[in-house]
Amino acid sequence: MFPRGVAVGMTRRLVHIICLVVLLFAKDIVMVKHGDFKTCQQSGFCVRQSAFADLVDKVPSFGSQYELLPDSLKIDEGKGVVTAHLLDQKQKTPFIFELFLLEHDTARVRIKEAPPIKPRYELLGDLALASSLPASVPIAKVNRTSTGEEIAVHFGVSGKNLLVLHARPFRFELSVNGVPAVSFNDKGYLYYEHSRSKESTPALENQAASAADGNVPVEEGANKDDEITKLQEALNKDLWEETFNGKTDSKPNGPASIGFDVSFPGSSNVYGLPQHASTFSLKTTRGENREYDQPYRLYNLDVFEYILDSPMALYGSIPFMMSHKKGVSSGVFWLNSAEMWIDVEKSKGTGTLSKLASYIPFATSKETSATTTSTHWMAESGVLDVFVFVGSTPNDIFDSFTAITGRPAMPQHFATAYHQCRWNYMDEQDVADVNAGFEKHDIPYDVLWLDIEHTDGKKYFTWDKTKFPNPETMQNNLAGTGRKMVTIIDPHIKRDDGYYVTKEAREKGLFIKDKDGNEFDGWCWPGSSSWIDYTDPAARQYWAEKFQFSEYKGSTPSLYTWNDMNEPSVFTGPETTMPKDALHHGGIEHRDVHNVYGTLLHRSTYEGHLLRSKNEDRPFVLSRAFFAGTQRYGAIWTGDNTAEWGHLAASVPMILSIGVAGVVFSGADVGGFFGNPEPDLLLRWYQVAAFQPFFRAHAHIDTKRREPWLFGEPYTSLIREAIRQRYRIMPYLYTLFWQSTQNGSPIMRPMVSEFPEDENTFGMGDQFMLGKGLLIKPVVQKDQSSVDVYLPKLAVWYDYTSLGKVAPSAAGVLNVKTPLEKIPVLLRGGTILPRRERIRRASNLMLHDPYTLLVALDHKGEATGTIYADDGHSFRFREGKYVLSELSYSSGTLSARGVRLGNDAKLSDADVDALSARVERLIITGLSALPKKVELDGRQLEFTGEKVDGDVYKIVVKDPKAWVGRDWKIHVE
Template identity: 55%
Template sequence: MLAALLLAILGLAVSSVMAVKQHDFKLCHQSGFCSRQRAVAELVEKFPTLGPNYKFIESSLKLGKAGVEFKIVEQSHIGGSVQPGGDELLVTLDILKAAGTVRVRADPVVAKDQKPRYKSDEFVLTSVPEKSNLKVASANDKDVHYEWTHDSAKYAFVVEKSPFTIRFYVNGDEAISMNDHDLFFYENQIVKEEPAPAPPADQNAAAEDKKVDERSDDEKEFDRLKEAVRKDQWAEQFGSHHDSKPHGPTSIGLDISFPGSKHVYGIPEHATSFALKPTRGEISGEPYRLYNFDVFEYELNSPMALYGSIPFMLSHKKGQTVGVFWQNPSEMWIDVEHKSADSTTSHWMVESGSFDIFVFLGPHAAAVLDSYTSLTGRAAMPQSFAIAYHQCRWNYLDEADVQGVDGNFEKHDIPYDVLWLDIEHTDGKRYFTWDNAKFPNPANMQSDLAVKGRKMVTIIDPHIKKDDNYHVSSEAKSAGIFVKNKDGSDYEGWCWPGSSNWIDYTNAAARSFWSKKFLYNQYEGSTPTLYTWNDMNEPSVFNGPEITMPKDLVHHDNVEHRDVHNIYGMLQHRSTYEGHLLRSIDNDRPFILSRAFFAGSQRYGAIWTGDNFARWDHLEASVPMLLSIGIAGQSFSGADVGGFFGDPEPELMVRWFQTAAFQPFYRGHAHIDTKRREPWIYGEPFTGHIRSAIRTRYQLLPYIYTLFRESTVSGTPVMRPLWYAFPDDEATFAVDDEFMLGSAFLIKPVVQKDTAETEVLLPAGSNWYDYETLVKVDPSASGKLNVKTPLDKLPVFLRGGSIVPRRDRIRRSSALTIKDPYTLVIALDEKGEALGEFYNDDGRSFDYKKGDYVYAQLEFRDNTLRCTSPVAKYTDVSAKISKPKFTGHDSRVERLIIVGVHSKPKRVVSSSGANLEFTFAREGGVVVVKEPQGVFGKEWHVAFEF
């Protein structure tokens, strides 16, 4: 959105600009701490004879049942000028109860005049991590060794004393090492040295004439790098913006290596490949940057920072998945390098805050994500409408426009659940208000949608128009809850409303203030079917450095903005979430979409990939971007269907709708300057193809809703990389042009114009069925299959061994399907077996936490389909379980479709012994059973006799 204002000022059309303005954003050499940390890396590489950077202090070692603590001291050959008493670090390694998890911290032995390091536990972690105490520990003059087991996996860590290194092992195999390349460099606060006065001009000139530099080239290079390590320690300039850096240099660097692993993933958000590309070594470039930004029309295949930051990295190799999470919301740069053919090293460079790293030893991806989300929080269970189709635009003009769009969905028989309003619906960009001329009856407008089972979403951003006559502005100013300048005055910047202030969400009083604004008597015109969109919350500041807040602004408790930048958007997301809970008295699950995010944002709702472009390559990029976000714990994510900027051609629009139908968050959105592009705009055959894609989404909502419930208890992503399902198939490790929806579906998006045929990789070890025809397909020995892709065909394959619940009646909205029966699609594997699950609840409240839901386990084995209902699986054991009130509305199964049957059954028999009506199609071996007399929530079976 930023681009529109800037371009309007310049009198340019949005469509005339085709790329991000790179000069608005720093490169590593323009960032003081990034260039300093990279200089450390160069020093270590070029001068290895310097010896280890840190020394283990033997007398400080303390062994405990839950881990170990000790001190290390800097050798001073790199940093120098260390403040007395501030060069020692206390290192602790705690083994946690979360499976295979170790917390590694390093804290300075702080001198009295040093400012404490900022710690973000209260915002990022859901509770104080519990330590475990079932360890075997030993120590000698060379190392400290701990080992333990969990669920048959054997874990260990070894602290090597000289050179100081920490190694982690899984089942005897080294999985992660820290400081293996001696890049640990911790900038303690130093005494600012005033430069010596310059000699008189004539003496200076004479001295220069006599000076002869007799140093060797190595000595010159060493001095150059030593000087680079001290660059921009106390102040920094970028363009016209000055960062005063009142506390001096406080950065931390560390190398984290993954022996035997060629592939690392995660650290979203970047518009690049899923498997992270090297940034150092044979290929040298910019590090991956984590710093939440409003980036107009972002570049693809770039490591530059975008809207969200999650400092969580996964490494996967055959037989093992591990991860690391650096809990720190300040700016980060991360280099990736293959120092050997089969290993990956990452160099993490952090501007400020604490050294607090969680190591997750798996040994498989599900275990890593389970442990990670047990610490940062499980994903919020969405309301059922939230996973259906959303229609958005900047902006629907007025109530008549809303009515017309809604009516056209009816006219063209296309289902949708949510209609969105962007910033133009407000009174002069004053949030929590309406433009009374365009939207004079907002409650009635929402009610008209609600009778059809539909909802509305309005945008509410964190910048508050500076206006004493605007109640949110005047009340927040009086409460003193805006972000401050260094002198204590309210920070003022420029955003959509013009001159604006920003709520300080790090302040509990500010979060409480914000949440109360969602009460119905505060947000006039809002109703229970109105939900919220938090945009521009990186935060975006049009006249700020890098289009965001200055780092030396001050938050609650005298915390600098540099320390909390990456959690600012998450805290607005949280405050809005709490506001929705407040307005419903904790009865309704909130739906909140946020653009900025951090680790833990999954607790508050959905995010999206920001202002993408209506281009084929942006459709292609959406897949690796969403995969990266998903495996970092944020399951509920999506990309704007059609692209935000520009006017998509009809073919691109169809392909985007087809692909996004299988992604977690499904929303069409467009810029204010684009042509209208609702699904019916393009005419036939395009409207028909879009209608078909959306209907496919609605058909699969029961399956997708079940996946979301799984994600809320285990951290398992809804949209998954192929290797998540096939962890030992090395052919899948770098694949990011295909993805899995749950474990049952493999999707290969069509991302190029006029694609008549595409090649699909179908991993070995499974039967695969074309989902449209239900015919078994036979890929080549390499797993490749060529698929015809006319415009009405997206390659979607059903994995053998899967049971998929769906609803085949298509209604105007998902709410109108609640009494419809279900169909089960049963795709048999090579053994003639299949597994699946079904979950449903009231789709709205938190009663499911009390056991008020319907759950079924489905299994086809020995020619019999069995349905069982172990209710306790998804129940919070700490909750008092009453007799469930929810019965699934109508959980009746009306049809079974069994795929991959070798011959026609002689008969099909229900639990009651009745013969059931069925048909058999020899092509594909498909048996269709009508009315199998099954109801979810009860135990039943259907037997097939051959």
């Protein structure tokens, strides 16, 4: 964009202004932002795959070209492995089919060319998957038809899962306890573009031409030959070169796309495929009544001021989809980091497996007239490596998916508290003043963030010595108040021979190359830049070493990291990102690794923090880009949102979608990154974000300052109270984070995951559960005096503030008044929720404060809960240095039991004292009468009681002198 010699001579400020002009121009054309990014019609492989599906719909036999050869079938029942040869009969291309049955009710299906002209890229090892995958499971039973054309494989506990393979045409189906769950290639969309030379004639051209003689329906008045010609052209679009907005992709390896269909019989809702600013239950993109005219796109992009209600690609991509219907949940994950498009279509019909009854007597058939959701997956390159998960509830799928991609990392305690950020806190005095403002107004916070202006000319791992001459002192001053600092470190490296990172990385050959093998030169915040190639293990090791205190001068143990712009964002690149024909380690094209690139930076930074602390402290690293497995390295946020009510509303389904795809530690910029929020919008955002996993306020450099006290009363007090709400529930929240490390359960949960039998929750994305105990309904409209909340009838519900029972309508709807000081927060009966009521300036100063246990009884007069505690920062919990207490209330007795996991030895009293705290207050609501006495070990406890409403009573027990982590019982008589 600018000659390097000119850029080098520019002042830092001038370079910054030019970069801002680039982005601000994009901002000016926000209404036509679609023009900056591809549609399916402008993406060659999306056009080809979509045309193939359209032709299959018109001529079903066209989609029957893949056949599994029965004579090649091999079954290892003990190892749970099935292999066979697969043949594309029309193109005469051979493939290898592999089926692996795994624990967690998981089936892995791989289809690869045998062999290709050039090996295709595969995401091997732990780049996206966990370092240790679930073990294989034996096949419980195998049934075959006499011809060998169909084979049924039973696996899982008591053989409850049934996978049926069909040879001609090739497809397979999965059922759970006889109920159809997932169908692969039922519509016949499987199309694997085989490797070929540029001189060869695509086989599909002849196929399309021959279809002209068949019975191909056309639109009224259309010429049949014209339609076939269009199909022929579409099937051969942009095979060897592609141009968009004046930038050409050379595509030296030619077409390599893969497409297939997956259907969910009897399921009306599918979820996942983050990241999109869309609804939680995905809208349709295909069919007569489609809600979007484009497929969902997965391609990590820096979308400046993204628009709402759109399937456009955003900053992260996880090719995972989940579905649920009563009694059966299922999920699909495609291990592939190339660009994808996914169509969603819904139709009425019978369950797919009902077809099997006529010719497979051992297959269970259950008819359903419910809506079936069919999806069409299309990727530009890579291999077909698909995991299919089945279970009874969404929680089963969360567990299975994170068993494959890795459990979420346990964050440090401070990371789950409130963070204060903007682009930019400009100097050390600004930092001191903001910190003093929180002190003056008695508002807790844990982390202060610095954006790109803290560096020396956008050279990361450096400090602007004029603005930040004493960075270590600045960090130590914050640490003295219990607080941390985060600085931004992006992947673009300024092309400056005097910059040590540039010099070292160039000498080691660690930069991404362009298509001609030269160091790639693009434009980002520093001006002319190069990008570290994190696909190279040597580059990841080099990057990790940069976080050593001896390398990152001015850093301290209380400094943590923010990785931004890691899609990667390239201002001068196609679609503001890296050209697809750029080259990575081993000659791999960028198109193959694009979506995993940002996660590999995230990983490298995480490993750098481990290295600097000698593996003693848990890292905190925030990333904007993400992929499957990101949850192993830290948090993400939803990107550059806007100070609008619509963006507040959109944050809820966006975070829900990210959470069900394994990345449980996510949030949205409070107040909106762009623009200046009205005081009431900012307040409403704080009120809901206080109950979301990642809680950070952030703002653009051109916005007005918006620290929580700047809007005057009543807003200062109300925002303070919203933040304090977060600090009260920190014990509950920290326990939820720990639980997610065990089973992948989201922190912020969709209603369907907690109420999988209530069909009213299946499509719901405008309210959510925090864990199992709290239901939150945001206020997302200006001057909204009340909102309707849906309360599933299976539970008893209490107002979180008054602790009185609430009475929804017969339809389960409760209208809640919402004055400025309140959003609807409901407490679920059956919950024991731990809180801390002594709010201090930072959360780590509260770690040893006593607990308040809030007990809300269900319709049986029972409740359960869990408290997890550790030292808040180290990995010593892996050595058994943690407290885990299981709480239950039944028949008038509150019991606590210290629990150890696996082979962990019992904690000493000294360890319990060091890690835990006493219970200073017990609140029980939902009692049918006031008790006469409350006792612990024969000692009567002081309590007060009152009627909260109707026949519901609440008591408060003062200082029972019980310790979390020890066994005890309190009797309420």
